[in-house]
Amino acid sequence: MGNMTELNEQALAKYRNSFLHEVEERVEEGDWVKMCMQCGVCAGSCTFGPHWEHSPQKIFMMIRAGKREEVLRSDSMWMCTSCYNCVVRCPRKLPITQIMHGLAQYAHRLGVAPKMQPTRDLSLIFWNNCIKTGRVNELRFTLSLYFKDGLMAGIRQALSMQSIALALLMAKRLNPLEFFKGHECKDKAGIHRMLKKAQEIESRRQGAHK
Numbered sequence: 001m002g003n004m005t006e007l008n009e010q011a012l013a014k015y016r017n018s019f020l021h022e023v024e025e026r027v028e029e030g031d032w033v034k035m036c037m038q039c040g041v042c043a044g045s046c047t048f049g050p051h052w053e054h055s056p057q058k059i060f061m062m063i064r065a066g067k068r069e070e071v072l073r074s075d076s077m078w079m080c081t082s083c084y085n086c087v088v089r090c091p092r093k094l095p096i097t098q099i100m101h102g103l104a105q106y107a108h109r110l111g112v113a114p115k116m117q118p119t120r121d122l123s124l125i126f127w128n129n130c131i132k133t134g135r136v137n138e139l140r141f142t143l144s145l146y147f148k149d150g151l152m153a154g155i156r157q158a159l160s161m162q163s164i165a166l167a168l169l170m171a172k173r174l175n176p177l178e179f180f181k182g183h184e185c186k187d188k189a190g191i192h193r194m195l196k197k198a199q200e201i202e203s204r205r206q207g208a209h210k
């Protein structure tokens with residue numbers, strides 16, 4: 001993957017004044033955005049709606065109005081819980097959930113997603129954990145999450161969860177040795193090759209090399 005800021009600059013130059021066009025070409029299911037008729041059903045149905053800065057309806061309106069910075073730097077689409085409430089109710093059948101995740105992923109690729117966003121942090125930790133061996137190492141995943149904000153914060157968090165850790169240990173659901181070497185997929189190298197290929201295809205699809 002190339003330099004993310006550079007990718008952002010390239011996208012800016014290519015799609016100047018046409019954020020809708022950029023979304024249509026580069027964001028998953030982005031070509032649906034123009035179908036939105038601004039009825040507001042998604043905004044009213046969203047489970048987390050009241051806590052979002054911008055509802056899906058507003059995000060679609062902002063995309064059409066060319067508010068690139070405001071949309072891509074927004075925290076809103078990271079709040080989507082994939083409940084699909086909006087999708088089943090949208091009279092125009094927009095795949096709103098996929099577009100929300102597509103926008104978040106695109107902002108992340110460009111390096112303009114909000115920093116310290118908890119969903120983004122969790123997704124990155126999960127992804128980096130599972131691609132290493134092809135399987136999630138739960139112990140390391142949990143510890144990475146606890147210690148992501150520093151040593152003291154991690155210790156505090158770990159201490160607050162010690163009774164649960166103990167119960168998991170007693171029930172043989174937690175193996176401290178996993179910290180050193182956890183389960184691995186048989187063909188780890190094959191998984192890495194597959195992911196590399198998928199990344200190449202995705203980059204081509206999103207026009208990152210254009």
Ligand code: SF4
Nearest residue numbers: 036037039040042090
């Ligand atoms: S429910 Fe569908 S058509 Fe209505 S505002 Fe939301 S996305 Fe647009």
Ligand code: SF4
Nearest residue numbers: 046080081083084086
């Ligand atoms: S899928 Fe996402 S955008 Fe749609 S209602 Fe649920 S939380 Fe809101």
